[in-house]
Amino acid sequence: MIRILLAEDQAMVRQGLKMMIETDSEMRVTGEAGSGKDAVKLCESHAFDIIVLDIRMPEMNGLEAARIIRTRWPQCKVLMLTTFNDEQYALEALKLGANGYMLKDAEPEALIRSIRSCLAGGLALQDDVAAKIIPQLLRGTGEKQQVDASITPRELAIIRQVGVGRSNLEIASELGLSVGTVKNHLSQVMDKLDLRDRTQLAIYAIRHGIV
Template structure:
C-alpha cells in the first residue's frame, strides 16, 4: 500500500484530494496536515512514501517544508500541488529537489499518474507547468558540453531521465534490468556531483541532451 501525507490548509480541498487519491485501491492517505509545520511533525512520527504539499499555507509554506523533507527524509518523494500556474514556484520546487509539480485543477487520473511517476523515479511536471519551466531553464543557463567522463550509454540514460522516464521505462527501452539502470543512474549522479534525479533531469535540459 502506498502511504501518502496530504498537506493542504483548506479542509474541504484536502478532503476532496483525499477522495481523488483513494480512488486508487493501492493508495491511502495515512496523514493529513494543514501547513508545513504540521507536515514535518507527522514525518517525525511516521513514514510516508510520498508527501503532497500545497505551496501557499500559513505558518510554514510547502516550499520551506519541502527543503526540510528533502534533507531529513530523502527516501520520501515530494509532489508539490498548487493553484498557481507560475513557473517561478515550479523552478524553486525543482531546485529544492521536488519530484513533481501539479496544479490543483488536475483530474484524479492525472494526480494518481503523477504520484506513481514520482514513486517510480520519474520527474512529473504537468504540461502547462513544463511549457513555462523548460524554456526558462534554457534561457537562464548557457549550454555547455557534457562532462567528458560520461559514456555513450550514460548519455542515453541522461536523455531518458531528462524526458521524465522512470527507471522501469528506461530499463524496458534499453533492454536492461531495473537494477542495472539504477546503478547507472547512481554512477552518473556521482560523476556529475548531483544530489538527485531532479537535478539530473535539469542537467539534461541545460546541456541540450534532451
C-alpha cells in the same frame, strides 16, 4: 499500500483531495497536515512513500517543507499540488528536489497518474506547467555547458532518458537493461555530478543540451 502524507491548509480542500486520491484502491492518505511545519513533524514520526504538498501554507510554506523533506528523507517523493501556474514557483520546487508539480484543477486520474509517476522515478509535470518551465530550463544561463568528461556513453544515454521524464522501468525497456542496472548507473552518475536527486539530473540534462 502506498502511504501518502497530504499537506494542505484548507480542511475542505484537503478532504476533497483525500477522497480523490483514495479512489485508487492502492493509495491511502495516512497523514494529514495543515502547514509545512506539521508536515515535517509527521515525517519525523511516520513513514510515507510520497508527500503531496501545497505551496502556500502558514508557519512554513510548501517549498521550504519540500527542501527539508528531500534533504532529510531522500527516499520520500514530493509532489507539489497548487493553484499557482507560475513558472518561478515550479522551477524553485524542482530545484529544491520536488518530483512533480501539478495544479489543483487537475482531473483525479491525472493526480493519481502523477503520484504513480513520481513513485516510479519519473518527473510529473502538468502539461500547461511544463509548457512554461521547459523553455526556462532550455534558456538556462546562456550558452550550453559541456557535459562532464567522466560521463560514459551509457550514462549519457540514461541521462537523456531522465531528461525527457522517463521512469527507471521505461529506461530499462528502452535501453535493454535491467531496472537494477539503471538504478546503479543513476547512482554513479549523480555521485560524479554531485547531484542530490533525479530532478536535478533532469535539469542538468536540459541545461547541458543532452535532450
